Amino acid sequence: MNISMKQKAVAMVFSLGLMAGCSSTGETVDEGYTDTAASGQDGSTVYGGTDDGGISSGQLSAEERQAAQERAEMEAMRQITTFYFDFDTSEIKPEARDVLVAHAKFLAANPSQQVRLEGHGDERGTKEYNLALGERRANAVERFLIVNGASRGQIETVSYGEEKPAVMGSTDSAWAQNRRVELIFQ
Amino acid sequence: MSNRINTHRFRALKSGLWSLVLALLVSAGPASAELLIRITEGADAAIPLSVVPFAESGAMPAGDNVSTIIRDDLAMSGEFRPLPPEKMLSLPSKGDEVFFRDWRMLGQRYVLVGQMQREGDRVSARYELFDVNRESRLLGETASAPVSNIRTLAHHISDKVYEAITGVPGAFSTRLAYVTLQNVNGKPLYKLQVSDVDGKRARIRLDSREPILSPAWSPDGKQLAYVSFESSKPAIYLHELSSGKRTRIAEFKGLNSAPAWSPDGRSLLLTLSKDGNAEIYKMDIASRSLKRLTNHWSIDTEATWDHRGRGIFFTSDRSGGPQVYYMESEGAEPRRITFGSRYNARPRPSADGKYVYYVHQREGAFHIARTNLETGEETVLTRTKLDESPSVSPNGRMLIYATQQNGQSVLTVISADGGANYTLPASEGDVRDPAWSPISR
Numbered sequence: 001m002n003i004s005m006k007q008k009a010v011a012m013v014f015s016l017g018l019m020a021g022c023s024s025t026g027e028t029v030d031e032g033y034t035d036t037a038a039s040g041q042d043g044s045t046v047y048g049g050t051d052d053g054g055i056s057s058g059q060l061s062a063e064e065r066q067a068a069q070e071r072a073e074m075e076a077m078r079q080i081t082t083f084y085f086d087f088d089t090s091e092i093k094p095e096a097r098d099v100l101v102a103h104a105k106f107l108a109a110n111p112s113q114q115v116r117l118e119g120h121g122d123e124r125g126t127k128e129y130n131l132a133l134g135e136r137r138a139n140a141v142e143r144f145l146i147v148n149g150a151s152r153g154q155i156e157t158v159s160y161g162e163e164k165p166a167v168m169g170s171t172d173s174a175w176a177q178n179r180r181v182e183l184i185f186q
Numbered sequence: 187m188s189n190r191i192n193t194h195r196f197r198a199l200k201s202g203l204w205s206l207v208l209a210l211l212v213s214a215g216p217a218s219a220e221l222l223i224r225i226t227e228g229a230d231a232a233i234p235l236s237v238v239p240f241a242e243s244g245a246m247p248a249g250d251n252v253s254t255i256i257r258d259d260l261a262m263s264g265e266f267r268p269l270p271p272e273k274m275l276s277l278p279s280k281g282d283e284v285f286f287r288d289w290r291m292l293g294q295r296y297v298l299v300g301q302m303q304r305e306g307d308r309v310s311a312r313y314e315l316f317d318v319n320r321e322s323r324l325l326g327e328t329a330s331a332p333v334s335n336i337r338t339l340a341h342h343i344s345d346k347v348y349e350a351i352t353g354v355p356g357a358f359s360t361r362l363a364y365v366t367l368q369n370v371n372g373k374p375l376y377k378l379q380v381s382d383v384d385g386k387r388a389r390i391r392l393d394s395r396e397p398i399l400s401p402a403w404s405p406d407g408k409q410l411a412y413v414s415f416e417s418s419k420p421a422i423y424l425h426e427l428s429s430g431k432r433t434r435i436a437e438f439k440g441l442n443s444a445p446a447w448s449p450d451g452r453s454l455l456l457t458l459s460k461d462g463n464a465e466i467y468k469m470d471i472a473s474r475s476l477k478r479l480t481n482h483w484s485i486d487t488e489a490t491w492d493h494r495g496r497g498i499f500f501t502s503d504r505s506g507g508p509q510v511y512y513m514e515s516e517g518a519e520p521r522r523i524t525f526g527s528r529y530n531a532r533p534r535p536s537a538d539g540k541y542v543y544y545v546h547q548r549e550g551a552f553h554i555a556r557t558n559l560e561t562g563e564e565t566v567l568t569r570t571k572l573d574e575s576p577s578v579s580p581n582g583r584m585l586i587y588a589t590q591q592n593g594q595s596v597l598t599v600i601s602a603d604g605g606a607n608y609t610l611p612a613s614e615g616d617v618r619d620p621a622w623s624p625i626s627r
Contacts, residue, residue: 123572124572125574126532129531131443
């Protein structure tokens with residue numbers, strides 16, 4: 001259940017990423033839309049689907065329509081709050097970048113909004129090294145958010161290392177889901 | 187009631203006694219019998235030895251039997267193979283009842299006999315150890331303890347027997363600190379506990395809904411340092427065991443982790459990231475002043491002093507992955523120690539300085555390995571696959587580490603060269619992060 005959840009999330013990030021990229025060029029692309037919504041165990045929810053916010057497009061100019069569409073896309077992307085990493089790395093995956101940009105823009109637009117970045121590792125290796133690695137992952141996300149408009153004062157980071165796995169078990173799939181940074185908006 | 191154990195050595199039945207007194211730490215906190223013991227493997231070259239059931243006069247506490255505990259201790263070490271009492275041809279309780287020929291016939295190298303006596307609130311044991319081949323007496327002593335501390339008395343005798351035969355002090359009177367994790371009402375519950383080395387007499391020292399990790403013993407065995415997330419961030423605490431008094435000594439921005447005591451007990455090595463990323467610092471406990479010992483963009487953590495208290499072993503990923511490094515003196519240029527694979531971390535030196543033990547990845551599995559610091563030779567000691575947190579016994583003969591068994595985290599004890607072992611599973615949930623106490627004097 002969890003792996004399919006992750007796959008959906010990755011698929012969503014990827015498709016929304018395409019959308020955002022295309023919108024900026026002014027083209028209209030419909031393939032990016034899918035009609036899925038999935039709830040995660042950790043409280044994060046991934047939404048997709050055509051979301052025009054109840055706006056009747058006929059009454060809006062092309063620019064307004066595009067702006068509303070972009071807002072909706074950003075809103076949808078911001079539902080993704082967990083980001084995954086490979087073993088012993090803190091490199092942000094390419095498919096996570098657009099979603100993190102959406103989070104950064106939201107933070108820039110809402111200066112009073114605080115976010116806590118919780119870094120985690122899988123159970124393999126040593127506890128204290130994993131604590132440092134979890135911090136390095138959280139710091140990588142923090143830097144990315146700041147470069148993209150968030151301010152340092154909005155962000156708090158903490159590493160739990162391997163102490164708080166999202167998924168129990170000693171499988172590649174469980175490990176992949178546990179090597180993560182979670183964004184917790186406060 | 188006094189919580190002391192008194193020991194007397196007697197040369198003959200009427201010889202003059204001299205005594206030495208061992209102060210014992212008082213156990214405080216709620217009892218928690220949560221560890222079970224499972225001996226999984228005996229050493230090939232274990233020495234055959236008989237612990238004859240001790241004769242008893244006066245009422246003895248129910249449950250704990252001194253000679254049974256001694257037998258279990260010696261078997262646990264992996265260095266002895268105690269004879270089951272039902273195979274004994276006679277049950278002597280003092281020297282002049284020992285017929286060496288009987289014990290030779292049974293293939294025994296050593297025989298321990300003894301007598302227990304109740305004296306008010308105390309129990310005393312008079313015991314003698316014989317070398318069967320030489321037909322000589324190696325030990326003849328009395329020891330006493332409060333009735334409530336009969337296990338302490340038994341472990342003390344085990345230590346004496348172990349030392350008389352091997353020449354190395356026993357570590358049966360030492361303790362383990364560890365962290366258990368249970369799921370209670372759908373939420374994790376972490377408990378920092380201290381028990382005897384056989385897992386008995388466990389006491390909870392701290393419980394928390396947030397993680398507790400990396401307990402480290404002060405050199406006098408009176409305090410623990412550890413990391414607790416109880417304030418929603420990692421902080422390092424000192425915890426005095428007798429009083430339960432706690433002091434939060436490090437709560438800087440970022441990481442506060444991996445505490446390790448200096449051999450003189452005056453300072454701690456810590457990993458802090460307050461200056462940007464994980465670096466190793468030395469904190470003077472009295473003044474709280476900090477000295478930074480590493481300066482590198484990589485992760486530097488898991489520091490520990492060497493056996494002399496001068497150099498420092500630590501983990502760094504400055505070469506690309508975590509490896510063990512050694513710093514000859516505080517702040518000196520580190521030298522890489524491990525080369526055998528891509529992941530070697532969390533060093534712990536042996537008491538004699540000859541070896542360093544650490545977590546070693548090989549073919550996707552994580553084992554405990556050691557490197558001989560003179561020859562550079564690396565030996566993988568374990569066959570289990572998700573091993574971490576190695577901690578060497580204070581006499582250097584055994585090593586405890588955390589691993590997984592049937593999806594549960596357990597502690598495993600092996601001899602320091604990788605031989606015999608036993609596991610200490612929690613009766614429910616996980617047990618991890620073991621730390622072997624020093625020998626209390």
